[in-house]
Amino acid sequence: MTIENVSKDRKSGRISVTFKNTNPAFVNTLRRAIVDLVPTMAIDEVTFNQNTSVLYDEIIAHRLGLIVLKTDLRGYNLIEECTCEGEGCAKCEINLKLKSTGPGTVYASDLKSKDPKIKPEYPKTPIVKLLKGQNMELIATARLGKGKVHSKHNPGLAWHTFKNKITVNNNHKDFDKFKDKYPREIFTKTGKIDAKLIEENNLYDACDGVNDNIIKIEHDDSTITLHIEPWGQLTAKEMLVRAIEDLNKLFLELEEKI
Ligand SMILES: [Zn+2]
Numbered sequence: 001m002t003i004e005n006v007s008k009d010r011k012s013g014r015i016s017v018t019f020k021n022t023n024p025a026f027v028n029t030l031r032r033a034i035v036d037l038v039p040t041m042a043i044d045e046v047t048f049n050q051n052t053s054v055l056y057d058e059i060i061a062h063r064l065g066l067i068v069l070k071t072d073l074r075g076y077n078l079i080e081e082c083t084c085e086g087e088g089c090a091k092c093e094i095n096l097k098l099k100s101t102g103p104g105t106v107y108a109s110d111l112k113s114k115d116p117k118i119k120p121e122y123p124k125t126p127i128v129k130l131l132k133g134q135n136m137e138l139i140a141t142a143r144l145g146k147g148k149v150h151s152k153h154n155p156g157l158a159w160h161t162f163k164n165k166i167t168v169n170n171n172h173k174d175f176d177k178f179k180d181k182y183p184r185e186i187f188t189k190t191g192k193i194d195a196k197l198i199e200e201n202n203l204y205d206a207c208d209g210v211n212d213n214i215i216k217i218e219h220d221d222s223t224i225t226l227h228i229e230p231w232g233q234l235t236a237k238e239m240l241v242r243a244i245e246d247l248n249k250l251f252l253e254l255e256e257k258i
Contacts, residue, residue, distance in 0.1 A: 001026070004223070008236075014229040015236040018163075020222070027160045027224045033243035034158040036148035039078055040233035041069040041118055043096070043140045050137040053102075053128045063127055064140050065152045067108050071144070071233040072117040073242060078144045088141075094118050096140045102130030111140065118142060121232035155239050156230035163223035164204055166195040167216040178211045 005018040019027060046061040053060070077083075082092035096111040096118075109123030130136060147154035169175075170192045179187075183206050186197045193215065198207055208217040228236040 005225075012229055013232075013236055014227060015240070016225050016227045017240070018223065018225045022222060022224055024160075024162075024221050024224065027226050029247065030226060030240075030243055031158045031160055033247050034156075034228060034239050035154055037146055037246040038155045038234070038239050038242045039071075039073070039144040039146050040153045040155045041071040041076070041094075041142045041144055042150070042152045043067060043069070044093075044143045044145065045141040047139045047141075048137075049139070050135050052134045053130055053136055054134075055128050060128060060136075060138075064111075065150075067111070067125055067127075068121040068232045069142055070117065070119055070121045072115070073144075073234070073238065075115070075117060076144050078146075088143075093141050093143045096142060097138075098127075098140065099137045100130060100135070102134040103132045105129050106136055154231070155234050156228065156236070158226065158228050158239075160224050160226045162219040162221050163225070164199075165218045165220060166198055166204075166207075167218075168193050168195050169214055172211075172213050174211060175214060178214055181210050182207060182215070 001022045002020045003017060004020045006015065008015045043061075043064040046057070046064055048057045048060075051057055051060065076094075077092045079086055079088065079092040082089065084092060094113060094115055096113045098106070098111050100106045100110050106127045106129075107123060108120035108125035108127065110127070111120055113119045128136065145153035179191075179193075182193065183201070183203050185201045186193050186203055186207065188194050188197070198204060198215070204217055207215045228239055230236050230239060234242070
């Protein structure tokens, strides 16, 4: 296997890695490790001291659980692997305090954390709107967790695409009969189909299977691009590196047991 290309989209933080001489099982294993095994911080327990807003405690707690928290993987343990044996300590959990009085909107930025590394990634996420005289005071406990246990711990999106080989025949006898069945974006000004335009507009699915004599699309499943787009808890690189570490650990465990 070789890595052919690595690209990064600065705006979304997405990275794309192209593997050559690989197979779908290998890339899919990585993909599943990224979404299922890579842990992230999320609020897991909330103690309400006061809530006179119009929303029930349960709704607020659910919303808090979905708030994207910047995660420091080196600084915290998973509670089930921690030296406190599941009791909860400073190495596996952190409290965030919120105290707000209406009128006004309570935002994620109102959650105050003692650890500057663990804080809401998107401070303007609204939690609840308070009217005059309404109060909210709570302590939220955030822990590391895995996406396979609860999707709030999911670190982002991961998907893979195969390399496509496109063959176009603009001179086929049925061209005029079929040309209206293809998207307009793939035609040049002179009315011919250009394979490059299919690629640029990502119209493989719209062109595939219409008429294989005019456009034939073949998938090369030994050249696969893995795309990783983070929600914000971790960077795409951290997600990939941690997934590899976690897989290594699983295989080592298996080896030891054998
Ligand atoms: Zn602990």
